[in-house]
Amino acid sequence: MEQLQRPGAVFWIAVCCPSATLTVWASAWLSGAAASDDVLDALLAWGDAHEVVAADAEAAVTLDLPLAGDFPGTPVQLLAALRAHGAGPARLVLPASGDPRGLGGGGPFTEAAMRAGEAVLLPGLGFGLVPVPIAEGLVRWSVHKVAVPLSPDYVALNEAEHGLTDAIRDSAGALQALDVARDRPGVRAELAAKLRARPRLNWPAGTPGRALRVLQRADEVGAILAIAEIDEPGGALSSSAAVRRADALRPLRTAVRTARHAAINEAVRLLTEQADRQP
Incomplete structure (x- = not known):
């Protein structure tokens, strides 16, 4: 290597x-x-550019991020929000059909993560992020409130x-x-x-x-x-x-x-x- x-x-x-x-x-x-x-x-x-949107109202209000459909935020805004709210270490999730381990149950976050095949969990805050490439060189990160408390997998x-x-x-x-x-x-x-x-x-x-x-x-x-x-x-x-x-x-x-x-x-x-x- x-x-x-x-x-x-x-x-x-x-x-x-x-x-x-x-x-x-x-x-x-x-x-x-x-x-x-x-x-x-x-x-x-x-990707040459990354944008961040809140997938639900709780994520938008808590982390001060624009809702999906509004002018998107930036990774800088996301990092500032994580620091301001004392986010602890993140966790990687790699779900697949029939194997939703680590997602903590159903809901929009689980559905989005299953479609993408990947997600970032913030167990300390109760939020999850899902990346989706939406254009050449552009990745959109959607921030979801996680429906149930998460235990480390x-x-x-x-x-x-x-x-x-x-x-x-x-x-x-x-x-x-x-x-x-x-x-x-x-x-x-x-x-x-x-x-x-x-x-x-x-x-x-x-x-x-x-x-x-x-x-x-x-x-x-x-x-x-x-x-x-x-x-x-x-x-x-x-x-x-x-x-x-x-x-x-x-x-x-x-x-x-x-x-x-x-x-x-x-x-x-x-x-x-x-x-x-x-x-």
Whole structure:
């Protein structure tokens, strides 16, 4: 894995999603381990511009943000509101169909997070943020009041890492048994192109190396998954074989999400603890 250094930050070629970036950097900023400009710079990997709106009246009034449909606010306004209300560390959520863990029940926030496949939780304030790309280079963050109190959805990093390893082994065996794991011409070049196309993200200084290694591995497996799920040219894969392939890959998709979730939230936990120990 490539690593580059500059004062105050560590650059790794490791990708997850906009919510992961905001979760880590906003938590680092709130704990005094990063500057607000660092948060804003990190978000640029996902879009040249970011806007913020309140999805409901309570979010608008509490955080002093414009409602959806009004002229949007900015990430600077959001950060100021989080600081003013004493927001604690954020948490990443990566829900999927049939797996809404960490969302705390139904409601508009859960629905929006499920559609996006990602969200940022602010358990200390009872709000959640969901990013949606709405135009080329523009990401809109919608802030929702969370319907029910949230309890941390903790997954140990070593458990998530082992789960990813096991899922890789089991999925490979299942695909071989189904005879749907045949190499396509140029698949290695296709994978290399996907990995090269990923945004280069920077993480705060002090971000634990193991969390970043797990995040990197999950990202690489995610790229392989994306290729494995592409139908063969000419539709050579039958519909029944496609269903069996999807069933074989489902545990691996879950393991990738779990690994990303555990890596990001472990990074937040350790960064916050390091900041708390500073004199």
